[in-house]
Amino acid sequence: MVATSSFVISLVFSSCCFVLLLGVYIISSRQPGNVLIYYPRRVLLNEDPCTILKSRGPFTWATEAWSATEDELVAAAGLDATVYLHLFTAALEIILLSAIFCVPVLVSLSATSGYNAMEEKMNPRASFSGFDNLSMGNVEPGSTKLWGFLIGMFWVSLVTYFVLWRSYRRIVLLRIRQQKSAIARPHEFTVLVKDLPKPTVHETQSDQVDSFFRMVHPGAYDRCIVVNDLRKVEKLYKELEKTLRELEHTEALFELSKEKGNFKRVRPMHKTGFLGCVGPVVDNIHYLKSRIRELTSQFEEEQKRLLETEESNTALVIFNNRRSAAQAGQVVHAPHAPYWRVTPAPEPNELVWRNLHISAWEHWLRKIVVYVPTFLIVVAYAIPILLVASLLSLRNLEDILPFLKSITKHKAIHDILQSDDDANAPSPSLINGDTLDARSGTSTGRQGLLPQICLLIFLALPPKLMFILSKAEGFSAQSRIVRSASAKYFYIIIFNVYFGVTIFGTIFANLSSIKHMVDQDQFLVARLIRLLGSQLPPVAMYYITYIVLKFCIGYGFELSRLVSLTSYHVKRKFKCQAEWEKFESWAPGAFTYHQSIPNDLLILTLALCYAVIAPMILIFAFLYFLLGWLVQRNQALNIHVPDWESNGSLWPHIHHRILAALLAAQITAVAYFAVKEFLFTPILLILPLLTLVFHVYCKRTWRPLIERVSLFMATEEVTVQPSTTTVVAAYTPIYLRADAARIHDQASTQ
């Protein structure tokens, strides 16, 4: 029972961390000086800090989050955030409904069995924790009790279908409420047209678009905006902005030093060469001002050029009514070639201007090119995970690198690295085909804290990289980039955590026996599968500690915003001088969906996969999503401010991945039931087929209702219709606006 105690230690440690972080939140969120960190969204809405803090108890955040309705969430954080929060609701529903059957029935079935005890008798090296006795591993192979687990798998699947179906319907209704209540917005009148053919020599691109759309949409076409390649002007704009900010910072610093009567009172100087280390010394302020003059003229020149020429194959087409725009966005326009691809326009904020000129062909090519590094990362990220997995069974590592023994012989170090691995010597019985017994592997020793923290850190790194890769693919809408990045990270996380830990972990743990098998030329795939299968229940305990760590530390940090809080106060104290710096020190930002969605989905995947094999995991997964639900709702209500809105386009993405998780669970179940020598295992093969059918059903029935605007909605009477000028203004990128003024004014005063 060593393993259980180390498991409990790990749970206690995580809980303590959480209580600590909750304490930090409760205390610091009531300091008026921290209002900008804990209620930035409300500060941005010009609420008074005192009213915000007035009459708030230590748990007001939780009750507020609990009682907020969906419509309130949409009003506060937008539809996308609400859809993301619905992931938690759906997960809670799935887990709760699954647990109703799985926890009481299956756990008692397991607890009344005695396979583990028998194993321990047969093989003195095998060791099982008390926790292991509550999982399917404790049931005797071929026992009739397995029927209960089979029914459990069906129950979990049906529950998931039901919840997913209901969620889809709910999201669709939510979207419609949103569309109905809203005043008509510019994107409802606009479509994005890509892959325009080259115009003839006698006409400009906009002439061509004009005549084409006037013909196919008589009476409804209003005007078009041809979108040029904006990369150069964007670059100049950003550089100008950066230089202006630098100037502001330098001037503020200089003023400060004058006020304080500080030492020297000299104007700040720097060297112009590489990294400010070489080259002639110049006066910072003078230098920056001249650089701004230079950039401004370059920028204005480029802006003028862009406004005069039309060299692109992309245009935004504006209609004078919503119905025509909705129709145009869904219809094939070109007769016989891949030209005139019309799609509904994303909202202005959501457009990725620098990617708009990219043709479908180039977009394809970019996608394929990006596919290569993504694939490599998915696979190669297994290497650090492999190292982690090898740490999991330190004893094996010591076998390979004997010098480690001299380090780990110190009890303290050893304990942190690995709680126990006395029982983990690979069993020689593995090699004898008849009495194949793979349970003696490791896995009971996987509750060590260090490897898990390791894993958490490793998995926090890739999202940013994935986002950059997805951006390079050339999508026109921010939400597409986020979805693509999220999909990539989901692959990494599932491949590495779910498959990686189980498969590589088992292989490493049994390294010497596998080596022995290979040496003797008796390496059999069937035996390997059996070995992997038998590892499933013990691994569950590892995942439970992972889940607990994740919600205690993860959501603890999320709620307390410890990192933001510290950096805010540090920056305030030592760095911030200019206005923009002050704002940036507390700017709340939006949800980083591409990071959080895959992480949450991973927990749901683990819960679904182990719902039947080790039902106790459901309780911890439930706690994860419950805490997540509260914390993220609080974040949505008080902190994050969305940069853009894609009107719920995230749901199909989430839906598909939950369904994929279910499929993984079903396939795992088939394999594990087979390992358990259950005669009726083939009945389980119905489930993957059902999942497939459900997937196609949802794709055909519900997805179009989220991806497109129905004609019925588009025909609704509009109360306030934006004028053409408003729409055109909304769809003019900031670089081309006359009111790139903020920069111009500042630049002209120099």
Next chain:
Amino acid sequence: MVATSSFVISLVFSSCCFVLLLGVYIISSRQPGNVLIYYPRRVLLNEDPCTILKSRGPFTWATEAWSATEDELVAAAGLDATVYLHLFTAALEIILLSAIFCVPVLVSLSATSGYNAMEEKMNPRASFSGFDNLSMGNVEPGSTKLWGFLIGMFWVSLVTYFVLWRSYRRIVLLRIRQQKSAIARPHEFTVLVKDLPKPTVHETQSDQVDSFFRMVHPGAYDRCIVVNDLRKVEKLYKELEKTLRELEHTEALFELSKEKGNFKRVRPMHKTGFLGCVGPVVDNIHYLKSRIRELTSQFEEEQKRLLETEESNTALVIFNNRRSAAQAGQVVHAPHAPYWRVTPAPEPNELVWRNLHISAWEHWLRKIVVYVPTFLIVVAYAIPILLVASLLSLRNLEDILPFLKSITKHKAIHDILQSDDDANAPSPSLINGDTLDARSGTSTGRQGLLPQICLLIFLALPPKLMFILSKAEGFSAQSRIVRSASAKYFYIIIFNVYFGVTIFGTIFANLSSIKHMVDQDQFLVARLIRLLGSQLPPVAMYYITYIVLKFCIGYGFELSRLVSLTSYHVKRKFKCQAEWEKFESWAPGAFTYHQSIPNDLLILTLALCYAVIAPMILIFAFLYFLLGWLVQRNQALNIHVPDWESNGSLWPHIHHRILAALLAAQITAVAYFAVKEFLFTPILLILPLLTLVFHVYCKRTWRPLIERVSLFMATEEVTVQPSTTTVVAAYTPIYLRADAARIHDQASTQ
């Protein structure tokens, strides 16, 4: 070299059959009495039989077929037939371009190797035909020559992509030419709306449709036709028609007997009971007349009921311009639930009236229900094929059923059943892991004619059954039924011929060695794969004889129409009395796509899969498609008359299956190169990925252009626009027409 000689015998036999059938065609097609069989399409166009036959040489059919342009084909046989014929063009292009590299380069690479000879020396039981030496099997494992084959696989893949891409473009252009030239047709103004919600109590279904469409398509909506459940009226109509025909037949028979002054001159009588064997004797003519009166009143009652009530959830909606109809067919209408599913209406002839009232939900359910028997047939059809495969190696059969020896010891019987199997004793070396040698299997003995004819007959049976199953799924359009039936038959044929013959054939051939392995508990998947892989080149020869048999006999019969010719003359002589019987005896019918497409695709699959492994197959596949191209063009020009037109919707179906065949070829290549111990085999893994990318590209870019009507085309000026009355008349099923007259008139005269 026994095998080669039996291979030659089989080729000679097939060729003789073909020459014979060609002779039959040349002679009988020039008899004026056979004009109705060989030129029915032209007779139906009221061409004079004499002008048809005048100045036709014996090979005019071939030159005519050769020189017909695509537009002529469209005019004569419709777009669907032209698209089907394009399958032959595409296959010819793929095979020819592949052969340019594969035949000269790869065959010479194989011919200059000597692995087979070495094998024969090593293992005296192994025997290879001269033909086997021209295949990749003859190249030494791990040899650098394998690079040539690797390049060959890339070449074949690239060629296929190129041809498929060009074909898609061609079909799209063809479709557009067709749309442009045509006078506007009723289906261009119509959409099909399914899953209407229940109307409120205050309105009828058509009121509801009216108000909805008037709102979302203001100004463009014309009127709607609510389609009720027509199954009962269809049944009554068919029964009435059948009884009328029976009466006509009986009367004609009676007249004839009167004229001829034949024996008895009694009126025909029959018993009314079961199968005309029991019950009271009645006068046929009287009985039929009273039955007709009864049916007519029932039919008219049902017709009246249908015209008065509206109880269905399906409607046809007619617009007053093509543009609006084209838009409506592509746009989501309902705001938030799976209602108001609008799709472009099929042409009136293509509609399956009895399925129109089926809701999407029921359609789904039916699809799933039909899936089960389909799956069982796909798998269970392997049983007869397995028997065939077991016949292939008679010796093994004799091992199992020793009494067979007493039959097959007669030389003649033995020779027909199997040309040779002296070399086929399972090699004991299989069992020793080190000197694993699987080549000694059988397969050289697979050229026997009997098993192949067996296979041909077995595979001719399922298409009709698949058609019935697909019809039961509840599709609204004939072309969808045909495509679904074709897909099902394609699975059967590929699963059974391609996988079945190779895998089951090999297993049966090596039954005793496999049994030995299993007995000794040494059954290894890796060995089995290696065994299967090594069987690939020898099986090629079996497939070549299959291809030759198929095009000689298959297209020989197709061209000579021997079956139709015989049945025509027999019926003429002994049976036909009534007008409808005379017509039915020569009615040409349409192409049976669901039978011919999978068969042609099978040959293409074989050609692609063996293009690199045994390149000689390309020559025979080329002959198959060349002959098929000529014969089917002739059939399109002179014989078949289409029942309906789906405007080229068959091409995506064909395209996907060619691509699937290529994928199968690529996966086969990966496996076989691995068996050949080629170090750079992983390079081949790029190809399946490329295929996937190409598939997605085509699906996104080209498929919408075939499945939908582009707005540009729909906006084209219409020269002749059908009136609303014309459109409504076209979309009134024959059972509800006032001119169900043909029947009414006849019925009322009784």
